[in-house]
Amino acid sequence: MLTFTIRxxxxxxxxxxxxxxxxxxxLNLAPNDPMAQVPLTVPPEVKEKMREALGLGQxxxxxxxxxxxxxxxxxxxxxxDHYFGTTFSEGDLRVISWQTRSPVMDIVIQRIPQTLWVVGxxxxxxxxxxxxxxxxxxxxHYSVFDQAGTFITMIGYSIPxxxxxxxxxxxxxxQLGWLPSTYDTLHQVIDWDSFVVQLQQxxxxxxxxxxxxxxxxxxxxxxxxxxxxxxDYVRTxxxxxxxxxxxxxxxxxxxxxxxxxxxxxxxxxxxxxxxIITEQIFKVNGIGQQLIGAIYANxxxxxxxxxxxxxxxxxxxxLIADILYGLLDPRIRYD
Amino acid sequence: xxxxxxxxxxxxxRSKWRDVWDQFIKHKGALIGGIIFFTIVLLVMVGPWVWPFxxxxxxIRLRNQNPSWAHPFGTxxxxxxxxxxxxxxxxxxxxxxxxxMALSLTLGTLIGVxxxxxxxxxxxxxxxxxLFLSLPILPVLLVMMLLFREPLSEAYGPENGMFVLIxxxxxxxxxxPTARIVRGDVIALKEREFVLAARSIGTKDRQIxxxxxxxxxxxxxLVSATLGIANAIITESALSFLGLGFPPDFPTWGRLLxxxxxxxxxxxxxxxxxxxxxxxxxLSINYLGDGLRDAMDPRIRGR
Numbered sequence: 001m002l003t004f005t006i007r008x009x010x011x012x013x014x015x016x017x018x019x020x021x022x023x024x025x026x027l028n029l030a031p032n033d034p035m036a037q038v039p040l041t042v043p044p045e046v047k048e049k050m051r052e053a054l055g056l057g058q059x060x061x062x063x064x065x066x067x068x069x070x071x072x073x074x075x076x077x078x079x080x081d082h083y084f085g086t087t088f089s090e091g092d093l094r095v096i097s098w099q100t101r102s103p104v105m106d107i108v109i110q111r112i113p114q115t116l117w118v119v120g121x122x123x124x125x126x127x128x129x130x131x132x133x134x135x136x137x138x139x140x141h142y143s144v145f146d147q148a149g150t151f152i153t154m155i156g157y158s159i160p161x162x163x164x165x166x167x168x169x170x171x172x173x174x175q176l177g178w179l180p181s182t183y184d185t186l187h188q189v190i191d192w193d194s195f196v197v198q199l200q201q202x203x204x205x206x207x208x209x210x211x212x213x214x215x216x217x218x219x220x221x222x223x224x225x226x227x228x229x230x231x232d233y234v235r236t237x238x239x240x241x242x243x244x245x246x247x248x249x250x251x252x253x254x255x256x257x258x259x260x261x262x263x264x265x266x267x268x269x270x271x272x273x274x275x276i277i278t279e280q281i282f283k284v285n286g287i288g289q290q291l292i293g294a295i296y297a298n299x300x301x302x303x304x305x306x307x308x309x310x311x312x313x314x315x316x317x318x319l320i321a322d323i324l325y326g327l328l329d330p331r332i333r334y335d
Numbered sequence: 336x337x338x339x340x341x342x343x344x345x346x347x348x349r350s351k352w353r354d355v356w357d358q359f360i361k362h363k364g365a366l367i368g369g370i371i372f373f374t375i376v377l378l379v380m381v382g383p384w385v386w387p388f389x390x391x392x393x394x395i396r397l398r399n400q401n402p403s404w405a406h407p408f409g410t411x412x413x414x415x416x417x418x419x420x421x422x423x424x425x426x427x428x429x430x431x432x433x434x435x436m437a438l439s440l441t442l443g444t445l446i447g448v449x450x451x452x453x454x455x456x457x458x459x460x461x462x463x464x465x466l467f468l469s470l471p472i473l474p475v476l477l478v479m480m481l482l483f484r485e486p487l488s489e490a491y492g493p494e495n496g497m498f499v500l501i502x503x504x505x506x507x508x509x510x511x512p513t514a515r516i517v518r519g520d521v522i523a524l525k526e527r528e529f530v531l532a533a534r535s536i537g538t539k540d541r542q543i544x545x546x547x548x549x550x551x552x553x554x555x556x557l558v559s560a561t562l563g564i565a566n567a568i569i570t571e572s573a574l575s576f577l578g579l580g581f582p583p584d585f586p587t588w589g590r591l592l593x594x595x596x597x598x599x600x601x602x603x604x605x606x607x608x609x610x611x612x613x614x615x616x617x618l619s620i621n622y623l624g625d626g627l628r629d630a631m632d633p634r635i636r637g638r
Contacts, residue, residue: 018466026478154625158618160569162576162589163610166596170603273473277573281596291474292577295481303478310471318469 005323012315017068019311024064027300070095071305075105099299107302108287108309115286118183119275122206126213127264133214134221134260138229139248149218156215161274164208165281172204179203183284205282212274213267220263224256231255258328265321269314358630365626368619375616379425388416391423391584402604409605411594421608424586429564429616431501431571431587436563438506440513444556447517448544452525461518468511476570479504480579493582501580505567513559520552554631561624565617572613588613 042050058066074094094103133153137146173181180201189195228234229252237247276288283289287306294302360366402409409417450460480500487496524530525548533543572589574580581587583594588609595605 015466015469019469022466022470023475023478026475026482154621155614155618158565158621159610159614160572160617162573162592163606163614166592166599166606167610169599170606174600174603269471273471276473276477277577280577291477295477295579298481303481307471307474307478310474311469314469314471 001326004326008319008322012319016312016315019315020068020071020308021064023304023307023311024067025060027304028060028063067095067304071308078103078105095301095305097294097299097302099294099297099302104302104305107290108305111285111287111290114183114284115272115275115279115288118202118205118278118284118286119209119271121202122209123213123268123271125206126210127217129210130214130217131221131260134218135225135248135253137218138222138225141226141229146222149222153215153218156211157219159211161208161212161277162281164211165204165278168204168207169281181282183282205278205284208281209271209274209278213271216267217260217264221256221260224259225252228252228256258325261328262321262325265317265324268317269310272310272313355630359626362626362629364622365629368622368626371615371619372623375425375612375619376429379422379429382422383419383426386416386419386422388419391415409602411605417591417605417608420586420591421588421612424588424591424609425612425616427498427581427585427587428568428571428589428613431498431505432564432568434498434502435505435509435567435571436560438502439510439563439567440556440560442506443510443513443559444517444549444552446510447514448521448548448552450514451518451521452540452544452548457518460514464511464514467508470508472508473570473573476504476508476574477577477579480574484579494585497581497585501571501574505570509563509566509570513556513563516555516559517552520555521548524548524551554627558624558628558631561620561627565620565624568613568620569617 078094095105096102097104097107100107133149137143137149140146169181172179178200181204183201183205187194187198187201189198229248234247234252237251238244242251272288275286276291278284279286279288280292287309291303291306293299294306411417411420446460446464450457450464483500483504484497487500490496491499530543530547533547538546568588571580571587572592575587575589576593578593581590583590591609592606592613595602595609598605
């Protein structure tokens with residue numbers, strides 16, 4: 001298992017490098033001029049200087065190597081410096097945003113907590129709702145609850161977040177006025193009342209994202225439970241006189257959770273992608289909104305860094321899913 | 336033991352597609368989904384010939400009308416008839432969905448068949464597929480929109496350029512699941528006796544693939560076709576919703592939804608029409624795909 005983990009880790013390094021190369025080439029070979037926004041009155045030689053200041057004068061492979069160096073060598077040093085007060089990164093050039101002229105990673109670090117709060121909370125809520133629904137609809141296969149559950153998950157699967165978002169805003173913020181329609185990131189939790197406000201502003205975005213999660217995971221849970229409920233070991237467990245609760249919630253559930261856990265790990269990066277839209281709707285200033293803002297402003301270093309962070313999340317959670325699968329299911333050892 | 340003749344079949348032979356159809360109409364959800372989807376397609380294709388208003392006909396005196404008999408969905412801030420815009424938007428959204436699905440299926444089938452049939456290509460193509468699967472799709476699509484929008488708009492005009500760009504970018508970022516499924520099926524089929532028989536009488540690879548392999552992988556391809564349309568419609572709407580899709584005066588369902596969000600406080604019902612249209616279309620396609628999957632699966636069909 002350890003060799004497998006190490007081999008799998010080593011494979012993900014070239015994958016990540018290749019993805020960063022693809023993103024880099026896409027951004028740099030595209031017919032797109034970063035100087036397009038500069039007024040025409042600026043003389044050409046000044047424009048040339050500005051290009052060089054942005055690091056655009058050099059050949060592509062040097063630009064790529066520089067970006068790699070900045071992202072994988074200098075940025076971790078900055079992080080170490082920040083936590084331990086050392087000075088490894090002093091004087092080194094970091095990935096600078098064209099939009100704000102400040103290091104991209106600083107803004108990312110400022111914005112990641114909002115994304116993690118909303119996305120993470122919605123994922124947890126979604127899973128907590130999905131698992132019981134999946135278990136119960138498999139246990140009562142073809143019952144009214146199962147039919148209704150299948151229909152509702154199909155709806156949750158089909159309605160895109162950019163419709164549920166405005167819909168819940170119309171219902172809960174405009175018509176009923178119960179909850180705020182935007183997410184205020186400056187809000188600080190200091191006492192019980194401000195905690196309630198924080199909860200209220202999180203309800204809508206979390207609900208929208210959780211609907212998607214619930215729909216997908218409960219479908220997997222149901223299918224996986226159905227596969228296991230007809231197995232021989234279930235009959236044996238019942239024949240031994242175990243209570244129905246123990247049979248279903250211990251024996252069947254533990255075996256059914258194996259594929260579901262990997263699906264949960266694999267689905268996490270997709271939720272970050274979905275968060276781009278949800279953040280836009282509820283005005284959460286997380287990294288998804290930063291990406292959209294950078295795209296509108298033609299801020300290529302930010303776009304490149306953020307896209308790579310999303311790719312990194314996908315590769316990382318694929319790795320976690322693979323390893324979890326091997327750990328949970330002794331029949332699958334990749335040696 | 337004298338009767339060595341085979342017993343004659345009691346019933347006339349049934350074709351496979353007849354069986355598939357019989358199973359399909361048994362799945363009520365799939366049948367209803369199919370009917371709804373084809374009704375929507377028919378409506379948006381025939382609509383412009385029948386409906387008296389044009390999608391871009393500005394009538395500033397009739398702006399912000401509530402639903403009435405003349406304008407069943409009301410009018411927008413420029414007095415354009417919302418129903419006509421919904422029809423026009425549906426045309427774009429569904430054409431994008433079908434075109435992108437066709438492209439992604441072609442790519443996926445090509446790569447899947449090549450990887451499954453030719454052992455030498457398998458490793459390379461599957462690693463390539465894995466790489467594509469680890470790309471963050473939505474951010475990459477947004478980046479592609481940002482970079483290629485203007486050059487393509489200049490080359491083909493703002494609407495056609497955007498159409499080409501959206502179809503191509505959705506197509507080349509969504510072929511991977513199809514390729515994987517097709518590859519798995521082709522690998523299993525390749526070892527079957529009928530392929531061996533075909534090869535032993537000297538059939539060329541191309542003919543084997545076209546006559547023996549492709550017809551047998553048709554059912555997973557059809558299922559992923561339906562899901563592909565749904566996926567492409569949602570992606571196109573998401574791009575238009577984020578303002579990086581078609582130009583503002585060119586209606587698509589996602590664009591209409593985006594416009595409606597700006598008037599959320601005053602006219603909340605405007606969000607409903609495009610959102611319902613997208614959701615209903617995608618829901619009906621998903622049910623259709625579900626039913627097709629059951630109908631195409633011989634293990635389920637027998638029951």
